[in-house]
Amino acid sequence: MRLFIFLFIVILLEVYSFQLVRTLSRGHWWKWIYLAVSVLAIINVILQFTWLNPDRSQFSTVRDFSVTFMLALLALKSVFILFMLGEDIYRLIEGVINSLSRKREPDQTFFQGRRDFIAKVGLAVAALPFGAILYGAWRGKYDYQVREYELSFDDLPEAFDGYKITQLSDIHVGSFDDKEEVKYAVDLANKQQSDLILFTGDLVNNVATEMEGWEAIFGSLTAPDGVYSVLGNHDYGDYAQWESKEAKAANMQQLYKIQKDMGWRLLLDENEKITRGSDSINIVGVQNWGGGRFPKYGDLEKASAGLTNEEFKILLSHDPTHWDLQVKGDDRKYHLTLSGHTHGMQFGIEIPGFIKLSPAWFVYKKWAGVYKEANQFLNVNRGFGFLGYSGRAGIWPEITVITLKKNLS
Structure with a gap:
């Protein structure tokens, strides 16, 4: 239709x-x-x-x-x-x-x-x-930009004041045609020397075999507290033709194995704790949960099992519409949600502090950058790769660096 x-x-x-x-x-x-x-x-x-x-x-x-x-x-x-x-x-x-x-x-x-x-x-x-x-x-599709944000929280544990996070999203590896450019971007992400790297979904376009020959490049992503990831709507193979349900399931298992072999910790409606002395923060990873026609695989309740309302939480959820529809109204309070999905439509005009326009605005209320409501933050990454249109104009590929700060005022 x-x-x-x-x-x-x-x-x-x-x-x-x-x-x-x-x-x-x-x-x-x-x-x-x-x-x-x-x-x-x-x-x-x-x-x-x-x-x-x-x-x-x-x-x-x-x-x-x-x-x-x-x-x-x-x-x-x-x-x-x-x-x-x-x-x-x-x-x-x-x-x-x-x-x-x-x-x-x-x-x-x-x-x-x-x-x-x-x-x-x-x-x-x-x-x-x-x-x-x-x-x-x-040229634009490989014009990687590092966007840096400093976000302050009243209840951030003291040991995590100054904690740095690098977020990547929407790699779409099957679209790439230049390994040297991609390797440069991965090296650029590592050069940020963040404490943690978080990937918010869409590693592939449709099938796990797209990753063949790319494992070493993306497996070189490294941070002291590791690399955590979630799945995006494209990772499930829903947009490919399969001979059987078993073939599709095998593809899913192959993608799980690829991420494990690269040293990534894939969170499938799970959470893990990162500690600094007696302080800790929680990384919560939910499977894709999208508004409208996009699939709803995720279970936020299951992903947050065992966590109290007071604990500091960073939620990885591929689709930013999840934040408005479920996340920000949840009593557990997710201090920071990281999403991607929109790509900023890969086309638009951005002049920092002055103008931010893209056709994405007609589809998504929150389509790029940082948003704050009810003392909670959402960051929508503009995406690392591209899909459909093999390029980017005005909305450049993004590596996000977020520094957590404790609000002392």
């Missing part, structure tokens, strides 16, 4: 944009070149995900280029259409007002001149997202 809705929207855009191009071309032949490129781009993407390249779990140069080019075209057309639609609406209102006031309308030369000017401005502005998407696929 989602595919049909997407195709319907794309077709509407194509019909309207072609009418605009046909009008602006004034009978020139290049409008047919435009139409051919647009139609072939759409057909190619459909074929890349069906007949030509049905296995979506592994990287494919042709498929990723096809998706990137179509998204760049859609971005260009969408911005251009907004300009021209505004001109059409303005012209309609202007015509109605002139008709009601019996005022003589300007001749068509005036309208055509204004329309040509707006079209040129629209194309110039539309070239920005078009170029950004292409750049994001070329």
